[in-house]
Amino acid sequence: MTNTDSVFSAPADNPEIETEDHVALGEDYALTASFVEKVVDAADDGDGMRLRGLLEDLHPADVADLMGFLTAEHRTVVVQWLPPDLLAETLPELDDGIREEVLERVPHLTLAEALQELESDDAAAVVEDLEDDQRERVLAAMPETDRAAIESSLGYEEDSAGRLMQREVMAAPLFWNVGDTIDHVRSQGEDLPELFFDIYVVDPMNKPVGGVAISRLLRSPRTTPLSELMEPVNEISVTQDQEEVAYVFEKYNLISAPVVDASGRLVGQLTVDDVVHIIQEENREDILRLAGVSEEEDRSSGVIDIVRGRVPWLGVNLFTAVLGAAVIALFEGTIQQIVALAVLMPIVSAIGGNAGTQGLAVTVRALATRELNASNAMRTFWRELMVGLLNGLVLAPLTGLAAGLWSQDWRLGAVIGAAMILNLLVAATVGVLTPLTLSRLKFDPAVSSSVFVTATTDFFGFLIFLGLATMVLL
Amino acid sequence: MTNTDSVFSAPADNPEIETEDHVALGEDYALTASFVEKVVDAADDGDGMRLRGLLEDLHPADVADLMGFLTAEHRTVVVQWLPPDLLAETLPELDDGIREEVLERVPHLTLAEALQELESDDAAAVVEDLEDDQRERVLAAMPETDRAAIESSLGYEEDSAGRLMQREVMAAPLFWNVGDTIDHVRSQGEDLPELFFDIYVVDPMNKPVGGVAISRLLRSPRTTPLSELMEPVNEISVTQDQEEVAYVFEKYNLISAPVVDASGRLVGQLTVDDVVHIIQEENREDILRLAGVSEEEDRSSGVIDIVRGRVPWLGVNLFTAVLGAAVIALFEGTIQQIVALAVLMPIVSAIGGNAGTQGLAVTVRALATRELNASNAMRTFWRELMVGLLNGLVLAPLTGLAAGLWSQDWRLGAVIGAAMILNLLVAATVGVLTPLTLSRLKFDPAVSSSVFVTATTDFFGFLIFLGLATMVLL
Numbered sequence: 041m042t043n044t045d046s047v048f049s050a051p052a053d054n055p056e057i058e059t060e061d062h063v064a065l066g067e068d069y070a071l072t073a074s075f076v077e078k079v080v081d082a083a084d085d086g087d088g089m090r091l092r093g094l095l096e097d098l099h100p101a102d103v104a105d106l107m108g109f110l111t112a113e114h115r116t117v118v119v120q121w122l123p124p125d126l127l128a129e130t131l132p133e134l135d136d137g138i139r140e141e142v143l144e145r146v147p148h149l150t151l152a153e154a155l156q157e158l159e160s161d162d163a164a165a166v167v168e169d170l171e172d173d174q175r176e177r178v179l180a181a182m183p184e185t186d187r188a189a190i191e192s193s194l195g196y197e198e199d200s201a202g203r204l205m206q207r208e209v210m211a212a213p214l215f216w217n218v219g220d221t222i223d224h225v226r227s228q229g230e231d232l233p234e235l236f237f238d239i240y241v242v243d244p245m246n247k248p249v250g251g252v253a254i255s256r257l258l259r260s261p262r263t264t265p266l267s268e269l270m271e272p273v274n275e276i277s278v279t280q281d282q283e284e285v286a287y288v289f290e291k292y293n294l295i296s297a298p299v300v301d302a303s304g305r306l307v308g309q310l311t312v313d314d315v316v317h318i319i320q321e322e323n324r325e326d327i328l329r330l331a332g333v334s335e336e337e338d339r340s341s342g343v344i345d346i347v348r349g350r351v352p353w354l355g356v357n358l359f360t361a362v363l364g365a366a367v368i369a370l371f372e373g374t375i376q377q378i379v380a381l382a383v384l385m386p387i388v389s390a391i392g393g394n395a396g397t398q399g400l401a402v403t404v405r406a407l408a409t410r411e412l413n414a415s416n417a418m419r420t421f422w423r424e425l426m427v428g429l430l431n432g433l434v435l436a437p438l439t440g441l442a443a444g445l446w447s448q449d450w451r452l453g454a455v456i457g458a459a460m461i462l463n464l465l466v467a468a469t470v471g472v473l474t475p476l477t478l479s480r481l482k483f484d485p486a487v488s489s490s491v492f493v494t495a496t497t498d499f500f501g502f503l504i505f506l507g508l509a510t511m512v513l514l
Numbered sequence: 515m516t517n518t519d520s521v522f523s524a525p526a527d528n529p530e531i532e533t534e535d536h537v538a539l540g541e542d543y544a545l546t547a548s549f550v551e552k553v554v555d556a557a558d559d560g561d562g563m564r565l566r567g568l569l570e571d572l573h574p575a576d577v578a579d580l581m582g583f584l585t586a587e588h589r590t591v592v593v594q595w596l597p598p599d600l601l602a603e604t605l606p607e608l609d610d611g612i613r614e615e616v617l618e619r620v621p622h623l624t625l626a627e628a629l630q631e632l633e634s635d636d637a638a639a640v641v642e643d644l645e646d647d648q649r650e651r652v653l654a655a656m657p658e659t660d661r662a663a664i665e666s667s668l669g670y671e672e673d674s675a676g677r678l679m680q681r682e683v684m685a686a687p688l689f690w691n692v693g694d695t696i697d698h699v700r701s702q703g704e705d706l707p708e709l710f711f712d713i714y715v716v717d718p719m720n721k722p723v724g725g726v727a728i729s730r731l732l733r734s735p736r737t738t739p740l741s742e743l744m745e746p747v748n749e750i751s752v753t754q755d756q757e758e759v760a761y762v763f764e765k766y767n768l769i770s771a772p773v774v775d776a777s778g779r780l781v782g783q784l785t786v787d788d789v790v791h792i793i794q795e796e797n798r799e800d801i802l803r804l805a806g807v808s809e810e811e812d813r814s815s816g817v818i819d820i821v822r823g824r825v826p827w828l829g830v831n832l833f834t835a836v837l838g839a840a841v842i843a844l845f846e847g848t849i850q851q852i853v854a855l856a857v858l859m860p861i862v863s864a865i866g867g868n869a870g871t872q873g874l875a876v877t878v879r880a881l882a883t884r885e886l887n888a889s890n891a892m893r894t895f896w897r898e899l900m901v902g903l904l905n906g907l908v909l910a911p912l913t914g915l916a917a918g919l920w921s922q923d924w925r926l927g928a929v930i931g932a933a934m935i936l937n938l939l940v941a942a943t944v945g946v947l948t949p950l951t952l953s954r955l956k957f958d959p960a961v962s963s964s965v966f967v968t969a970t971t972d973f974f975g976f977l978i979f980l981g982l983a984t985m986v987l988l
Binding site for chain 1: 547579684710748762767786800805828853857863864867879893897964
């Protein structure tokens with residue numbers, strides 16, 4: 041009953057959802073604002089015993105969550121009063137920025153001890169965030185085997201399967217039966233992963249030849265050979281990127297998968313709980329990149345860091361806005377004669393920008409889920425063009441009529457209507473082609489797409505509208 | 515070796531990744547464009563045997579993927595040649611739109627038979643997409659128990675845990691030990707879920723009192739009582755929304771969780787592979803909604819459906835753009851005298867729109883992951899305001915200088931610089947407060963946020979810039 045490192049959420053003797061004197065979690069399983077305030081109050085008062093009382097029954101994931109809600113000053117106080125075991129289990133759950141900050145405050149011997157409690161993948165994730173000198177001291181203070189595991193893990197590239205995998209894995213030779221396997225698990229419990237879901241069947245070279253889900257093992261008689269139960273496995277190579285790993289897990293509903301080295305030998309496993317985090321990370325990156333925000337920004341980022349991440353995109357946007365302004369400047373003479381054009385031109389560019397963003401979001405998403413590739417790219421593009429045309433045929437008459445009535449000039453109404461249709465076709469084109477091209481060139485299709493799309497629809501919106509107006513109205 | 519309904523991807527005798535005469539999957543595990551073309555060619559030629567050869571070794575997830583790449587005409591041909599088993603397993607994997615289309619083409623007796631092969635949650639997901647009369651005929655053709663399970667599942671709200679759960683579940687009474695449990699699993703194999711990861715320990719009222727991961731069961735001696743191994747479980751209520759379910763799974767790294775009815779009795783389970791799909795669906799909704807696209811749009815949507823989903827948002831955008839135009843119209847006199855204002859004003863609004871979108875994306879994401887609540891809302895808002903101010907202090911001098919040089923009027927430079935700083939403060943304010951307010955009012959913070967944010971930054975961008983110019987320059 042004392043092991044808290046499990047799939048379940050809280051120590052058995054004190055379920056956190058209804059801890060007696062304080063309710064930490066709301067009905068939606070998120071920390072309540074009032075609980076966070078209690079922690080802040082206790083930290084302000086320097087009331088260590090009260091803090092410990094509030095914290096000790098929390099799940100590590102909730103402690104990590106709590107840290108995100110606190111200021112850096114309050115975090116410093118809280119870390120001092122966290123029981124060491126809980127601190128160790130909280131570390132892998134923290135946001136990167138907060139983890140770095142917390143790690144600077146933990147003595148390296150405490151840390152070396154805490155890391156030994158973690159599975160190899162979690163320990164490596166923590167060590168990779170340490171400063172070089174701190175990392176050396178912490179590793180030096182760890183037993184040889186743990187150190188070797190972490191160092192080998194760090195030898196793989198960041199975000200690769202090798203870095204993310206758990207080295208503990210349950211493998212069984214091809215000639216075993218169900219009984220052999222269960223006996224082995226019972227006797228070797230210590231060296232096996234804390235939790236596992238599939239047993240990998242390996243040949244004498246330690247290459248996986250199949251896998252057996254343990255629920256299937258459990259329901260079969262002891263005498264059944266593994267070779268009869270096993271099914272093919274999706275091998276993951278140590279060099280594969282996390283995004284590909286997530287795709288395979290999602291597509292085939294995998295719970296775990298074996299990881300193999302360059303020669304095909306079993307070296308570890310990936311489990312779906314890690315994949316869930318990868319998926320959330322990738323989705324977060326997509327949303328932030330589409331908006332021109334650095335994916336390194338998180339809730340613990342300082343104002344200066346945030347500005348450093350966002351200003352470059354605003355700078356790019358400033359530059360593209362100047363290009364748009366340059367187009368308008370070409371038509372200063374026209375505007376001087378018909379000021380109404382200055383009033384109406386942002387309408388043309390705004391609709392174009394919005395329509396382009398719609399097409400962009402759909403395309404980026406389809407690329408991310410691999411629903412879009414060379415075989416349907418052309419069809420997708422044509423479909424977006426048709427959508428743009430139809431959008432235009434719905435909106436342009438409305439706009440043209442209103443503009444004509446307001447300006448008392450039906451030719452101006454016709455000009456804005458035509459410009460809107462044309463700009464919606466431009467929007468459809470850049471909305472689809474920008475991410476497709478970036479993806480073809482092996483760039484992330486989300487990065488900078490949105491700035492480029494709106495810049496293009498602004499530029500052509502002004503050019504088409506003012507150009508048509510100059511031809512028709514002057 | 516013949517069971518393909520498993521965590522593993524392909525029938526053992528013919529791993530799909532290297533099917534002899536055609537390579538269906540690329541190195542990234544996605545279908546290759548050349549394979550899709552082969553299928554299209556075979557469908558065009560009406561070559562059924564060749565189609566069957568191409569398709570029969572595919573994993574259901576790959577068949578579903580393939581369907582997404584095809585046109586409706588080609589899908590009709592492919593469905594005819596899919597082996598019935600494979601068709602059944604493919605149905606739950608299809609996009610909603612494509613599934614509805616395919617279901618219309620499958621005779622109801624074939625369908626009734628196919629559905630019996632599926633787990634209750636998958637069968638219900640398919641049945642919910644049937645037209646009313648087709649649904650009745652299909653249900654009528656199914657055995658009583660299967661029909662009852664599906665009907666009970668459909669009795670729960672869409673996207674609720676009750677609808678999504680699997681009714682097959684492995685429960686054990688509190689007084690059993692490891693040996694009792696394994697013996698039960700071996701003898702009752704048929705009634706248990708195809709795959710399970712945790713055993714739920716229940717009291718005599720059938721209420722869950724704990725859970726045992728089966729890897730833990732496996733490593734314990736037969737005499738160990740379950741009460742010694744079990745840990746607390748995160749109960750999910752049948753009425754909980756899928757988004758909350760996903761949050762709990764992700765936060766606590768759950769692999770499975772018991773679902774209980776209103777009286778707390780165990781009625782089913784949710785497993786992480788379903789949750790992965792929920793997470794992807796929620797993320798997809800967020801990205802699409804932020805861009806003003808209906809989440810019902812998918813790759814099988816027709817042009818008319820797409821336009822119907824997108825035009826309303828463009829209409830809203832048109833309305834807000836007219837508000838912006840109305841502001842400009844107030845200053846027609848000013849623009850008449852200084853045309854340079856018409857040239858420069860879109861720069862002020864564009865930067866504001868982009869900065870607002872950055873803040874919006876960060877806030878929407880933080881709300882989705884519950885990193886933002888009442889306890890840090892104020893702090894987040896102030897931080898965004900500071901970021902806006904600093905962004906302004908970086909970009910405004912640059913812009914002001916350039917505008918001053920171009921117009922040969924340093925006062926105009928000062929006006930655009932000041933307007934930019936003020937509009938960046940507006941952007942920071944609406945970027946954070948819009949999603950926060952929507953969320954407080956229990957609306958989805960992503961919906962319509964982006965249209966409202968850019969409308970506000972356009973409106974105030976024009977108002978501040980032209981207003982200041984009128985005061986300072988005239």
